Amino acid sequence: MRIKHVQAWWVSIPIQTDRQHRSDFGQVRTFDAAILRIETDDGLVGWGEGKNAAGSAGSYGALVHMLNHEIGPQLIGRQAGDIGIIWEMLYNGVRHESAAAAGHAMPQLARRGLSIAAISAVDIALWDILGKSLGQPVWRLLGGRKLERLPAYASGGWAPADTIGEQLQSYIDQGGFRAVKMRIGAMDGAPHVSAARVRAARQALGPEIEIMVDAHGTYTVAEAKRFVHLVSDCDIAWFEEPVIADDKAGMAEVRASGSVPIATGESEATRYAFRNLAVLRAADIFQPDPAFCGGISEAMKIGVLASAFNLRFAPHLWAGAPCFFAGLHICAASPASFTVEYSLGANPMIHDLVEETVEVKDGMIEVPDSPGLGVTVCERFLEEHAQDT
Template sequence: MRIKKVEAWWVRIPIEANRQHRSDFGRLTTFDAAILRIETDDGIVGWGEGKNAAGSAGHYGTLVHMLNHEVGPKLVGKDPADITTLWEMLYNGVRHETASQSGHAMPELSRRGLSVAAISAVDIALWDILGKSLGVPVWQLLGGRKAERLPAYASGGWESADKIGEQLKSYVASGDFRAVKMRVGAMDGAPHLSAARVRAARAALGPGVELMVDAHGTYTVADARRFVQLVSDCDLAWFEEPVSGDDKSGMAEVRSAGNVPIAAGESEATRFAFRDLAVLKSVDIFQPDPAFCGGITEAMRIGAIASAFNLRFAPHLWAGAPCFFSGLHICAASPASFVIEYSLGANPMIHDLVEETVEVRDGMIAVPDKPGLGFTINERVLEAHAQSK
């Protein structure tokens, strides 16, 4: 089996006006991603996804061009089952043979950002191909699954203080969720304004529902510490991305300022960045995004680091179908995982892009049993919303 064709598209799907929300990213009117298709010479197709932009919106022209014209040609003729070898080849670039012989990484200078986003898309598609070629789901190739269904939390929460309780309660009712996440930070302004929204949310939800908050890295260390003190009695399950991912030592300061667990990692790429988060004692929960951190291969390595440092693992899955389904398989196989992020914002990149129905029941989501990643791309939707290459 050899790779025959590699093709990527910038897919941009409009979000209905009445389902759009506003956050520190502004008003999101489209859901965007780089969607990758890899075909083998015996007709097996694997789908991948790469991400390089904020939230669910952004420009993917450069990443798609890179996949089609730089990365793709390197893959044609290769064995798609050589997943780790191809990962290291793309990561180490022209020195990949020397790195392989030496037994340690010698990455290209551009070892983060677009480079790893492209590797992520390729890696996800290769696992999809391997599973399909063997007739088994990816979780089985990763070592098996620990459960047929996994707990999920409702991810959303942008409303004002007088409406946030109603919004989050609607999430709980829609899928019997036992945990919800809301946004805080720059979208509100001062920390006390975010704290007021959190207090309103906790009052509406009561003590029986887990409540997480996400600042998208928009606080300073001082403001994040103020926020932690202001909500110290709200029993938060975690405080996500309190400060910029570039300030890992600052994140450690926030973690030590209170008793709220700190979660982060959606902006991080590769196991090396997560090693630093662990060593600096910056976080309690790793949140790698499979479409940005390095794909399924790297996410499993990151999960192993979490387990080694007695940390927990909850991937960032505000994404399209290839990334989201990857997260299901990763979490099913990882000893450190404990919950799945499920978007309650408009997400046509999951619900419209695939033929399958993706839903949460009784606060749980099923792990796919089909070969590969377990989804079928809706070719009509892809064709309708694919931008020119």
């Protein structure tokens, strides 16, 4: 089961005008990702996804070039089942043999950003191949699943104060969700504007629906603390990315300023960054993105860290199908997981890229039983939306 062929595409799928939304990222007109296909010499195909932008839009030319011309050639001829060994090889670069012999990491100097995004795509695809080769879903290879269906929350919420309740209620009506997430922060301007939107949402939805808020890292520490104070009586389930990911000490300060749980991690890569968050007591909930943090392998290690520090684990899954399905398997196998992010903005990268139907019923989403990730990519659709790079 040796790797024979590696091909990545920058896939950019237009979002119809009436389903677009505007946030601090601007007007979101396309859904973009780097989609990776790995084929073995015995005909097995695995699918992966890498992301260099946390939102759904972004430029993926550089990441795709790295996968096709730098990472891909290193994989040809290697055993596809050597997932951990390949991860460490790509992470440590030219020093991987020394690192293996010494028993500790000696990572290449550019060990973040595009490098880890590329490793993420490879790792997800290799787990898909391993599951298919054994006829088993990935969650079984990770230790089993704790539930056949997982609780999901509806992720969206960009409307102004006078219609935010209606928008979030429409999510609840679609899938029976008991928890919803709305965007706040720079898109609103001052913290009191975001607080007014949150207050309107709570009034519209009542006390039984959980409400999470996501600032995308756009507040200063002072603004985030002020927002926490303004919504102290709104029973917020979590406050996501209050400040930029680079300011972990500031994140810890925000967490210590109130009783709202802090969630973060979609912009973090590898177990080492999450270790620092835990040691600094900067977060209550870890949110690694499998297509950015280092793939399924690294996300599971991050989940173990969460468990060890008595924290919770809710991966960032505003993503394409390979990343989203990877997240389902990770959540199914992780003892610290408790909810699945389900995007209610337009997401053709989940619903149109694959043949499977992805939906939430009664606030729950099924964990796939099929071998590998459980996705069947429509290669014709992929090629129709692949960009020249």
